[in-house]
Amino acid sequence: MQRTRTSLIATGALTGLLAVGALTSSAASPAPEAGFDQDRSAELAAEIDPSEPKSVILLIGDGMDDSMITAARDYALGADGRFALDSLPFTGAMTTHGLKVGPGPDYPVAYVSDSAPTASGWSTGKKTVDGRLSQGPSTAATVPGEDYRTVLEQFKEDGKLTGDITTSEITDATPAAAAAHINARACKGPADMATCLPAKKANGGKGSIAEQLVDNEVDVLLGGGMSSYTQPTDAGGGQTVLSYAQQQHGYRVLEDKTDLAAVTSLAGGPVLGLFAPVNMTPMNNPLVATPPPGAGSTTTECTPAERGDQPDLSAMTEKAIELLDNPDGFFLQAESAMIDKQEHSTDICGAIGDLVELDEAVEVALDYQAEHPDTLIIVTGDHAHSTQIVGGNTDGKLTATLETADGDPLTVAYSTSDVGSDHTGAQIRVAASGPQAANVTGVIDQTDLYATMLGRTPSTLPGPGAPQPLAPQAAVAAVRSIDRDVVRRAGLPVSVAAAGASKVTVQLLSKGRVLATRTVGRTGGDVRLKSRRAVTGKLVVKVTATGPGGSDVATRTVRTTR
CATH class of the missing domain: 2.60.40.10 (Immunoglobulins)
Known part of the structure; x- marks a missing residue:
C-alpha cells in the first residue's frame, strides 16, 4: 500500500x-x-x-480501540508518527458495557457489548441490551422497550440540520441508533421484521430501520444498504422503501461518487446516498490472519482495493459538512464501519485501511472547525476488539505480519476464536476538540457523550489571576x-x-x-x-x-x- x-x-x-x-x-x-x-x-x-457547541461532528471508528489505533499508526506512519485524531487536545478513556434482558427494573450488566447498545448509549444517554437500537431494556429480546430520544432527533427538533453517514449499510447498528428505535438490529428492511413484529407498519409500528431513517427526515444519509431500500413496504401501495423515501419525503437518491459530487445544497431536498447493495468496499485488499506462523511476512505491505465508483469516508464527510453548514448549526455522525467488520474477519490490512481513512475524515472535520470554532468534534469508537500487537508470529491463535513505515515487522494476533475474532469489554479511546471538549477527559462512560453533544450547562472559568491565553x-x-x-x-x-x-x-x-x-x-x-x-x-x-x-x-x- x-x-x-x-x-x-x-x-x-x-x-x-x-x-x-x-x-x-x-x-x-x-x-x-x-x-x-x-x-x-x-x-x-x-x-x-x-x-x-453550535454544531457537533461525531466521528466513530467501529471496533477502534487503542490497540487498533496503534497498529494502524505503526504501519502507516511509524512508531513515532501521530494521526490527526492523536492531535485533539482532550483525551480520555470510555467504558462501553451494556445490559442484559431480564425481569427488571435492575438489569444484569453485559460487560461485552455489540454496536447496537453502545451506539444507543451515546445517542440516548442510557444503557440498553445487545441488538437493541435507542430503545430501553425489557424482559426478552423480542419484547420492545421504551423508545429513547436521540441526540440527532433533539437537534432536528431544535430546527438544526442533521447527517448520518457510514461505510457500512446505513441500516447497520451504529448509524441506525442515531435515528431509529427498534428491539432488534437485524430488522433492517420491511422483509426482515420476523423478530420485530410489533414495529411493523402494518401492525401500527414505526416500521423497519430503513423506513424509520427516512421518516425521521435525516437531511444527509450516506452509506451502503441499497438492498434494504429496494424491499417493498408492508403498509400497502406497492411502493419500495426507496420510492417511498422519494415520493413521501422528497429524498434525492445518489448511487456513486459522481452523484455525490454533483449535489451542492439541500435546497432541492434531503439526500439519500446508497453506494453499495450492502456494506461498502474496504479501502485495502485483505490480509487475513492464519494459525502460526501466520499470514504475511517481514516485507508484506497492504495494497489498495478496487472500489469502483464508491466515495470514501473522507469525501462523504466533506460533502456532508458542505451540505449541512448553516448559521444555525448541525449534527453529523460519521462512521468508519469496516474497521470492526475486517477485525471480525481477522483482516489486518482491511482494518488498517479504514482506520487511516477515518483519520482523513478527522482532518476534514478539523479543517472545518478551524473556521468554525463553535463546532465540537468528538472521535471515538463503540467497543473494543481483539486485535493485539504481539512479539512474534507464534503469539496467538491467528497472526499476521506486515512491514511498517519504520521498515520493521509488526505482528498482530487474534485469539478470541479459532476462526474469526470478536469484541472485548476493554475501555476505549475518546478524544475531542472545541466547545465543552474538556468533558471527555479522565474515565467516562459512553452515555456521558449524550449530555456533552447536546450542550451541558456552561461552567465559569477562573477569574483574574488565572493563566492568560497562550500567545x-x-x-x-x-x-x-x-x-x-x-x-x-x-x-x-x-x-x-x-x-x-x-x-x-x-x-x-x-x-x-x-x-x-x-x-x-x-x-x-x-x-x-x-x-x-x-x-x-x-x-x-x-x-x-x-x-x-x-x-x-x-x-x-x-x-x-x-
Whole structure:
C-alpha cells in the first residue's frame, strides 16, 4: 500500500517542535530530550471552552480501540508518527458495557457489548441490551422497550440540520441508533421484521430501520444498504422503501461518487446516498490472519482495493459538512464501519485501511472547525476488539505480519476464536476538540457523550489571576527546492505546527502575490499548496496563527526549478 500520509512532521510533536524553534523533515516525533520539558498547562488552558457547541461532528471508528489505533499508526506512519485524531487536545478513556434482558427494573450488566447498545448509549444517554437500537431494556429480546430520544432527533427538533453517514449499510447498528428505535438490529428492511413484529407498519409500528431513517427526515444519509431500500413496504401501495423515501419525503437518491459530487445544497431536498447493495468496499485488499506462523511476512505491505465508483469516508464527510453548514448549526455522525467488520474477519490490512481513512475524515472535520470554532468534534469508537500487537508470529491463535513505515515487522494476533475474532469489554479511546471538549477527559462512560453533544450547562472559568491565553506560535516546514511544474500539478507539500491558535492560515506567495491560501486545524497539519501557473524563482510559504493571545507568523522560502 502506498503510505497514506507522508507527513513532514508528526501532528502530536507540536510542543517539542515549537520549543526547539524548528521543524524536521521526518515523520517521527523529536526525541524526548528535544524540548519536551516545556510545560503544556497554558496551552491546554487556552483550549478550554465552556460554551455550548453550535454544531457537533461525531466521528466513530467501529471496533477502534487503542490497540487498533496503534497498529494502524505503526504501519502507516511509524512508531513515532501521530494521526490527526492523536492531535485533539482532550483525551480520555470510555467504558462501553451494556445490559442484559431480564425481569427488571435492575438489569444484569453485559460487560461485552455489540454496536447496537453502545451506539444507543451515546445517542440516548442510557444503557440498553445487545441488538437493541435507542430503545430501553425489557424482559426478552423480542419484547420492545421504551423508545429513547436521540441526540440527532433533539437537534432536528431544535430546527438544526442533521447527517448520518457510514461505510457500512446505513441500516447497520451504529448509524441506525442515531435515528431509529427498534428491539432488534437485524430488522433492517420491511422483509426482515420476523423478530420485530410489533414495529411493523402494518401492525401500527414505526416500521423497519430503513423506513424509520427516512421518516425521521435525516437531511444527509450516506452509506451502503441499497438492498434494504429496494424491499417493498408492508403498509400497502406497492411502493419500495426507496420510492417511498422519494415520493413521501422528497429524498434525492445518489448511487456513486459522481452523484455525490454533483449535489451542492439541500435546497432541492434531503439526500439519500446508497453506494453499495450492502456494506461498502474496504479501502485495502485483505490480509487475513492464519494459525502460526501466520499470514504475511517481514516485507508484506497492504495494497489498495478496487472500489469502483464508491466515495470514501473522507469525501462523504466533506460533502456532508458542505451540505449541512448553516448559521444555525448541525449534527453529523460519521462512521468508519469496516474497521470492526475486517477485525471480525481477522483482516489486518482491511482494518488498517479504514482506520487511516477515518483519520482523513478527522482532518476534514478539523479543517472545518478551524473556521468554525463553535463546532465540537468528538472521535471515538463503540467497543473494543481483539486485535493485539504481539512479539512474534507464534503469539496467538491467528497472526499476521506486515512491514511498517519504520521498515520493521509488526505482528498482530487474534485469539478470541479459532476462526474469526470478536469484541472485548476493554475501555476505549475518546478524544475531542472545541466547545465543552474538556468533558471527555479522565474515565467516562459512553452515555456521558449524550449530555456533552447536546450542550451541558456552561461552567465559569477562573477569574483574574488565572493563566492568560497562550500567545500563538507557528512553525512551518517544506522542501528547499521543487520543480515548478510539480507545484502547479500536485502542489508544494507543507507541514505546519501551531499552538494557542483558533485559526491557522497558510499562504503561498511569489513577489508579494498570493498564489494559494489554505486553512489547517488549530494545532497545524499537512497541506499541498498549488499554483495555477508555473512560477520560477523564489516562493514564500507564510503561516499565520491567530488566537486569544494575539498572532504569530512563520515563513519558509522555497526555490522553484525548471
